[in-house]
Amino acid sequence: VQLVESGGGSVQAGGSLRLSCAASISRWCMGWFRQAPGKECEGVAYIVTSSGNTRYADSVKGRFTISQDNAKNTLYLQMNSLKPDDAAMYYCAAAGSGYCYSQLAYHYWGQGTQVTVS
Numbered sequence: 001v002q003l004v005e006s007g008g009g010s011v012q013a014g015g016s017l018r019l020s021c022a023a024s025i026s027r028w029c030m031g032w033f034r035q036a037p038g039k040e041c042e043g044v045a046y047i048v049t050s051s052g053n054t055r056y057a058d059s060v061k062g063r064f065t066i067s068q069d070n071a072k073n074t075l076y077l078q079m080n081s082l083k084p085d086d087a088a089m090y091y092c093a094a095a096g097s098g099y100c101y102s103q104l105a106y107h108y109w110g111q112g113t114q115v116t117v118s
Helices: none
Strands: 004-007 009-011 017-023 027-033 042-050 054-056 064-067 074-079 087-097 113-117
Touching: 004 087, 004 113, 017 087, 017 113, 027 064, 027 074, 042 064, 042 074, 054 064
Parallel strands: 009 113
Antiparallel strands: 004 017, 017 074, 027 042, 027 087, 042 054, 064 074, 087 113
């Protein structure tokens, strides 16, 4: 499975960005994770590809939206009302099985895209 993220960049606080992740094939679950320097990797948003069920970290609820285009095998993360605390490297990941809402299930990872919020 190959995952290629895009869409990161630098934005002012309160601004928006949309991240994209092109996947070579569809998997059971897809997720967005982020890691800031000196901090642990955090699961931001998850989606069960077959049902469209989603889950979000409390820190991004109401601001971020995960979505998918199954025809294009592409995952998105719409990020609104960005805060400085949202700055991190964002990774797209895929899980072939297991509990969709646990990072432990994700074995396929993209290279990441940087988000900076000033």
